[in-house]
Amino acid sequence: MGRHSRKSPGPTRGDTGAAAGAAVERGTGRRGRDPATPPPRDGHGPSGDAPQVRGGHPEQHEPGGGWGTGPQQRPGPAGPAGQEVFRAGQAALARQRAAERAAAGRRPAEPETGGDAPLIPGPRREFLEAFDTTPSRPAPPLPPEETDRTSAEADGPADGRTEGDGRRTRGGKGRAFTGIAAAAVTTVLAVVVAGQVARDSDGPADGPRPAGTDRQNSEDASRSVDRTTPQVKQQEVKTLSYAQKMATAFPLAPDLRASGAFEAVQGLAKAPGTGHRYRYRIDVEKGLGLDSGLFAEAVQKTLNDDRSWAHNGAMTFERISSGEPDFVITLASPGTTAVWCAKSGLDTTEDNVSCDSAATDRVMINAYRWAQGAATFGPDKMLTYRQMLINHEVGHRLGHNHVSCRTPGALAPVMQQQTKTLDLDGVKCRPNPWVYPGS
Structure with missing residues (x-):
């Protein structure tokens, strides 16, 4: 580094006298000074008298701190002898x-x-x-x-x-x-660790949580403790009555042919009357998807109604699921109904109707008609059509044949083929499900 802070080459550390031609004061160890040179300030002389420092830059010493206080004096006693003693002491101190x-x-x-x-x-x-x-161990020497x-x-x-x-x-x-x-x-790391500990102890922070955060804690933090869970109002399932179910149409294809296998409706429904007792069983073809319990209930109520064949106690009907029945009322698909009716020489495919297969023990109720009704009754008279369907086919089992309406506008006889038409030979009658409708 150059001595750019000096105006001219200064004396070396070995110089103890003044410049050539200047008077030297003996025995003081101090250099002479030109009378024209102003006196030094704060213990430092002009640039020519400045002490040699590191890097060639004058050091700016402030009072106090690690650099001492006040003006700096040249060390050592005055005179050449004092310089030798001072250097010897410094060497001993260094050792x-x-x-x-x-x-x-x-x-x-x-x-x-x-x-x-x-x-x-x-x-x-x-x-x-x-x-x-x-x-902890000496550092290796640097290149x-x-x-x-x-x-x-x-x-x-x-x-x-x-x-x-x-x-x-x-x-x-x-x-x-x-x-x-x-x-x-170390201080920065201590602050970071302290902040992390404080955040963990106080609860979740505002920022996004790490991926490993416990799920339960996340859910607790996302909802208020005082907030109540909204109650879902449960919709009450309205239970349909027997009449409402009987008045409802059910989906079923007119050309459906199901499994052909039958299953008996379990249970016993005792005969309520005192007349001649007929014991019957109800079979429902598997795979129809219809309510077999509703069908069994409808048969029992319809046959034992006083307007039906049980009028005035002439007879009574009892449903069984085991033992030997007098006949079997069977709810079957249109295809299966046609098969069983054909065994008695009857064709039910033309109008998709039901039959009493007299050659067998089965009274066949076409499931399509049970589910969809007939145009002669319309959709608003599903209940009465189903009652007519039961009474008409069981009437054949009891020995009754078809009867036609004779009076225009009157109720059609229950043994008339009301599924096909209510207008027969120019006489139009009204739909009727009962054997004795006026009672």
Whole structure:
């Protein structure tokens, strides 16, 4: 580095006198000063009298702190003899410091350079030792290029010494800055850890939680404790009455042919009357998808109604599921109904009607008619059509044949083929489900 802060080449550390031709005061160890030169301020002379410093830059010393207080005086007693004594004392002090460093595990200090030059006081020792730490193991020596780079970045050693090739040694001030940086990093880590602990103890933070966060905690945090869960109003399932079910049409294809296998409706429905008792069983073809319980209930109620064949106690009907019945009332698909009716020489495919298969024990009720009704009754008379369908086919089993309506506008006889027509030979009658409708 050049001495760009000096106006002219200054004296070396070995110079103890004034410039040539100037008067020298003997025995004081101080250089003479030209009377025209103004007196020094704050212990420092003009640029020609400035002490040699690190890097060639004048150091700006402030009162107090690690650099001492007040004007700096040149060390050592006055005179040449005093200089020798002072240097001997400094060498002894350096050896003592080196021994202390060796005992403490530190690297020994570098030997003094410029033996004849007075020493420039550096920072107070206690200021530097506050940041000195004993290394766990000695650092390996740096290569020359790394040493140059490290020396250029650091402020230099605390005592201002340099090696013979001009490179600076890594002194106490560099370690001081290292200690300060380590302390700052430790403080930042302590703040971060303390904040994390506080956040974990206080509950979930405002930011997004990590992927591993417990699900239960996330749900608790997302809803208020005082907020009540909205109650879903359960819709009451309205139970249809027997009459309502009997008045409802059910979906079923007119050309359906189901499994052909039958299943008896279980249970016993005792005969309510005192007349001749007919015991019957109800079979329903598997795969229809119709309510077999509703069908069984309708048969029992219809046959034992006083307007039906049980009028005036002439007979009574009892449903069984085991034992030998008098006949079997069978609810079957149109295809299966046609098969069983054909066994008695009857063709039900033309109008998709029901029959009493007299050659067998089955009274066949076409499931399509039971589910969909007939145009002669219309959709608003499903209940009465189903009652007519039961009474008409059981009437055939009881020995009754077809009868036609004779009076226009009158109720059609129950044994008339009301599924096909209510207008027979120009006489139009009204639909009727009962054997004795006026009773």
